Amino acid sequence: MFNLSLSFISSFLVTMLIVRYAGMFGKFSMDYDLHGVQKNHTHAVPRVGGIGVVSATCFTCFVGALFGTNPRAETMLLLAVAAPAFCSGLAEDLTKRVSPRVRLLLAMAGAGLGVYLLDAVVVRVDLPLIDAYLVFAPVAIGLTVLTVAGLTHAMNIVDGMNGLASVTAILIFGSIGYVAHEVGDWFVMSVALTMVGAILGFVIWNYPMASVFLGDGGAYFAGFVMAELLVILILRHPNVSAWYAAVVTIYPLFETVFSIYRRRMLKGRPASQPDGLHMHTLIYKRIARRGVYSGHTRRRERGNPTASVYLWAMALIGIVPATLFWQSPLLLACAALAFVAVYLWLYSCIVRFRTPHWLLMGHHEVITASAPDKTRHH
Template sequence: MLNLAFGFTCSFLIILLIVRSAGKHALFSMDGDLHSVQKNHVYAVPRIGGIGIACAAVATTIAEPLWATGSNYASLLLLLCAVPAFASGVAEDVTKLVSPRIRLLCAFASALMACLLLNAVVTRVDVPMIDQWLRVLPLGIGFTMLGTAGLTNAVNIIDGFNGLASVVAMMIFGSIGYVAYQVNDWPIMSMALTMVGALGGFVLWNFPTPSVFLGDGGAYLLGFIMAELLVLLIARHPNVPVWYAVSIAIYPVFETLFSIYRRRILHGKPADEPDRLHLHSLVYRRIARRGYDPANLRQKTLRNSYTSIYMWALSVIGIGPATLFWDSRFATFGASVLFVLAYTRLYIAIVRLRTPRWLLFPGHQHTRVTAPDVEQSRH
């Protein structure tokens, strides 16, 4: 637990420094574009909160031998492997010049480093025919790199609302730490607790009123470390089903897959083209907006935060059962299916303007809203 406390303290203080010195680095750390497709914030704040989380993780890992008897070598290697993915995200945060393709390649580079330095390779998916192929090392490495890079980018996709990606990541890391404790894997548990603490220090500055954003760097860092801890759990412990990893990460993973399907198959557009049709965007526009004055900037900020609460609750459908029944293939598979059904049911209901009344916050039920796409003009 000292990892959690130390990580929290470091993160909180470093991000305090970032917030208090915002005027000095605003030129490169703040994003003044508040009106593009995926922007839902009222004012600009630093987008380099990921630096605080990264510094806290490094500081905690270096200091860990002061209170723990185990080696911190593997954790330091994991953080080293995260550098390409994290650096590409931070570079995008401060320059806005790093293309999605370059960032994806950097995520692949980080995944390859982890395969080679940590032996973090998935060699089973609990399907005998596929497992035979994954035992061929190049195929196993390729599959692992694809899954790791995918989850790294998936966390970035769900980022964009106050506390959304960070709190979901906290729940996932908390689940990983619990399962690692159950299987006596102390290195994985300590890193998971470190990330929970670092995220806790960040969330206090990001929710409900944001003073700092996670940024692409922070999202890529969280996604990569999350993916690698899951890979290591599966690789080291045959009693941890692959469906456990799928279930606790099902929200960012399914959001990404559904977005690709929606853009490429349904609309014939590039898979990486930004739009406002993510589920969290629809919740913000068609549920959280009810009962609020769009001209009131404070209320718009609250709408942003309320959106995250809806998505936290949805993500628990996958994370909760998978954590409680982590060693059951049937239960973890069922949690994934249940989440997919809940997600698609909610998505269809919102698109068809049939949102259940019980989803509305108290006091919102009687507010009449016109056609969902007829929103207040920004001009």
């Protein structure tokens, strides 16, 4: 609990300073793009909240190493291998000029360093046909690099609403910390709890109304550390099913896989090209702010945090059974199938304007045909 408390306080204070002095560095830190296809905010907000999360994590890990609340060597190495992913995202936050390919390559480089420095290698996926090939080091290393980089970018994909990626990350890290406690893995548990506190300190400034965004740097850092902890947890503990890693992170992973399929196969567009058809965007536009006139800024702003609640509930379809049944491949596979079925059914309903009525409860229609005519006299 020391790591969680210290990282929370540190993150809260650093993020407060970022919010307080955002105007001084607004040219670099503010997100002024209010009309992008994936943008859902109504005013400029600093997008460097990841600095608060990373600063708090590093500070807590250093202090924890001094007081013996987390292993010194492994923790420092983990922070080192996470640096390329975070720095590439932060550079994009500040310059808006770092291509997705460069960020992907740097995340892969960090995963490669993790293999070398932490021995963090995917050695099994609990599928016999695939596990037979993972005995070959190049295959295992290649799969590790792809999966770690994939989850790193997946967390950035779902970072589209206030609190969406950050609270989802808190739930996943909380699950990882619990499973690590159950199997007695001090390193994984201490880092997971540190991440919970660091992200929670940021969330206070991001939800329900956003004074700061996590940014690419923060999302990449959270996703990368999450991926490394899962690889290490599965590697060290044979009683933890490899399916646990897939199911606890199934929301960001499946969102990413489905987005690639939708863009490449259905639309014939590059997978990296942004669009407004993510699940969270559809829920925001067609449920959370249903019928709201585009000029009603306050109502649109309220729809943003409301949309996140729907996605947190969806993420829990994977996180809860993963946390309860982390030793059972069969139950975890059933949970994965259940999530995929619910996701595809709900996406199909919303995109075809056939949203189930029970999802619309509490969202009242507002006249949308035109803005009120203030000059009209009766």
